[in-house]
Amino acid sequence: MNIIMTLFLICQILFVQMDQQIMCSSHESNKSDVCLADCATTHTILKSREYFSNLNLADANVQTISDISNLINGSGRANIMLPGGTTIHVDNALYSEKFRRNLLSFKDIRQNGYHIETVNVNNREFLYVTLVSNGKKEVLEKIPALSSGLYFTHIRHVETNVVLNKKINDPTTFILWHDRLGHPGSSMMRIIINNSHGHPLRSHKIFSAGDYNCASCFQGKLIVKPSPSKIVVESPVFLERIRETYVDIFILTCGPFRYFMVLIDASTRWSHVCLLSTRNVAFARLLAQIIKLRAQFPNNPIKTIRLDNVGEFRSHAFQNYCVSIGITIEHCV
Template identity: 25%
Template sequence: MLRRATMHAPRNLRANGPMAPRNDHVSPRMSRHDDYYCYVAQVALKANASNTWYLDSGCSRHMTENKSFFETLVMEDGGFVTFGDGSKKKVKGKGNISIPGLPSLPNALYVDGLQANLISISHLSDEGLSVMFGKVDCSILKENGQVLLKGKKSSDNCYCLESNVFSCNLSTSEQIDVWHQRLGHMNYRDLKVLERLNVVRGLPKLGKKVEGVCGPYQQGKQTKSVHKKGKYLSTKELLELLHMDLMGPIQIESLGGRRYILVVIDDFSWFTWTYFLREKSEAFEKFKMLCVKIQNEKTSHIKSIKKIRSDHGKEFENASFENFCNSLGISHEFSAPRTPQQNGVVERKNRVLQDMARVMLISNKVPRNLWAEAINTACYIGNRVFLRPGTKQTSYELWKGRKPNVDGEIWIATHSTIISI
């Protein structure tokens, strides 16, 4: 049964008629207890349907009675909702809802006793999203036309999103496990540090780790020894020193026929680039490509490369490499033979990338020849979630000058490979 409901406005707004335009910018002289003005649809739901979200074109605010959905919530007397049968529900607060599998829902209302979770189509439009309705389903689209979410038409002729499909109502223990997997099986402790320091955008409030051990994490990150982490900044600005190393040959060719990985890391920010090669000799061309890329990204805080450090591999120690560095005024340092510890920053990064990629391949049971895609994803995630030792900033923020947003399709999903870089 579908009933119409009205959320009443104060008298000075009601005078404009029930179809008056929405006005979010209320005069400062008005009481903070002013009621909101809009129409919503209230659906008579079964008791077990509390995790369903309904798309409503007549609702000017997202609203729910479930406090656990809110990332931030300010409790306040925000008016009331009166339904067609005369019953009333109090608006007890307002905040932002952030749930994996749903678009961000800002300025949502906490309505005590509301029987349905309502998504305002007009507010989705304000966020740059659009909704397309079909005979049996609906789609929420980004501005570029990409499908963000899909819903279905319910038996009561309403369009909705089911939480058991889109993980809209994960428990906190399930949620932290989802983000652990999503961010390349990132250490739980480091994941909580990201949440506590608020150094990335798009990360919701996380609960405690569930009991047990992540099998793929344990299997993929077994090791005999560790490299000691540097705690302090040894350089004072970006591009003062780049560490370089070549991994390979990899036993299995990648999907694109590559066997080697060139890893380059900026010492100041620990921002990392990866390039995939068929032969070692391609390292010089890839380095030139990186120099052009950095030149194009030049800003007030991104200048020019001053120094690079590598081992004595022939792919780095040759006349072409030397002449190119001399032409750009780049100093080239070499680590001592058979002493990888002298280039420990990139050696450590190599291991981190391999561990993350191995865990993602194992946990998602994807073909091993997708290792290059997994390494690329691991590099992308690492730049955005790992803090530079000695700072409280991610590599991305130090390099780009802004906080990264992790609320995007950057992970190898459980049932398919999704890498949006």
């Protein structure tokens, strides 16, 4: 038993020495720093200031597997380059001069639009950093694995990180193309940027909806998708289809009003409430509201009115008026 344990420890020591020789030899040849790609770390941690284009020095604690340690000396925006020329932009990287190695978070790789997958080649495990462009997957980086199971690579600083930083974080160009492309979301913007040419957005940060103000996007959130059971072809334009709901009031604090009538547009959140003292004035109020809408929105004619809960009585005068101006009346069955 002791002999087996001794052989196991010797093998472990040899594997560690081999891993150190591999990392050191690669580091000397490429004049770069060793970096471990880690899926468990929440932030990228770098040892050198040269990777940061904007660094705020402030001591902070970091929680490791064992305990909480005071190892962080600052944080900021960093730019690093992998051996294959892939540039990783990290918005909130941590700076620690006491850390033994640099750590690259999987999260920051994914936020740059790259994908990560594990591949076994000739009984050797690699971590592939890929990019899907024009429907084709391209392998950008091959990160090998050590005998301990950790993935290691080498990083070097970007010479023009200050210039790249200005391009990436300037929202003016991004908002301009966001408006030209029809106000897509951040995920769709990333797909369009990676699969098209003729724009300067490949080196720009993909802003989320909370990073900039877009009036058209805010107004678009007010639109309600109509019910498929009511509209089977496409969404109508504003005021093209109005639904009228007629309800009794059972609350005794409404004064002389015993009923209320609600008009709702099928394509937007426009609505109007009419208080009624008797049911006999329902069509008169509805007719008055139609006249107001025709005067206020002459370019949006009303084409259909759907009446709910009033099928028990009808107004021939109201129906004749609607037919004369081209409005179709529908009743619930």
